[in-house]
Amino acid sequence: MKRILIxxxxxxxxxxxCRRLGKHGFDCTHVDNPSDALLQARRILPSHILLDMKLELSNGLSLISPLRQLLPRVTMVLLTGYASIATAVEAIRAGADNYLAKPVDTQTLLAALLPAGQTVAEAEVFDEVAPMNPRRLEWEHLQQVLQANQGNVSATARQLGMHRRTLQRKLLKKPVLE
Structure with missing residues (x-):
């Protein structure tokens, strides 16, 4: 069984x-902060690590190097809702094997986690829980465009073709994942 630290x-x-990857043979362990990530990595010795770039009080990029030193053969994928070429390059240079933007579908995630040539049957991949809520998907997209505009709400609104106040209201309403 493949062990993954999320x-x-x-x-x-x-x-x-955890539900999606569990259906594909992964034994999942979840942590939500850098210190627990390092402790659990030492304890369970995962074969795979799925790392969020923006952690509550920290940046996931700073965890790549210590995790890579601890587990040189682990497959490490960095997930982010704020994708950019600069952070992708930085993540790969630090030792991540792959870099994916949120939201990510199961097929793309498995392709990043599994070795080249190893695939999962399409029927198995699409037999998962309901797709992401459209409001959550919209909110994630707005966040990505806002990040690309360095937090400038007016420039983001112009780029998206919407009124600035409308964008501000939408950004304040973070929908829950279903």
């Missing part, structure tokens, strides 16, 4: 990831 501060997302 380092994610969004407990709802972590629960969904």
């Amino acid at each position: 380092v994610e501060d969004d407990h709802a997302l972590a629960s969904v990831l």
Whole structure:
């Protein structure tokens, strides 16, 4: 059985990831902060690590190097809701094997976690829980565009073709993952 350590501060997302990966033969352990991540990595010696870039009080990029030193052969994937080329390059240079933007579907996630050539049957992949809530998907997209505009709400609203106040209201309403 493949052991995976999921380092994610969004407990709802972590629960969904554990369910999805559990259906594909992964034994999942979830932690929500860097110190627990290092402790659990030493304790369970996972074969795979799924690491969120933005942790509550920390940055997941800073965990890549210590985890890589502890587990040189682990497959490490960095997940982020704030994707950019600069952070992707930084993550790969630090030792991550892959970099994925949230929201991520199960097929893409498995392709990043499994070795090249090893695949999962499509029928098995699409037999998962309901797709992500459209409001959550919209909120994630708004966050990505906002990050690309360095937090400038007016520039983000112009880029998305919406009124600035509408964008601000949508950003304040973080929907729950279902």
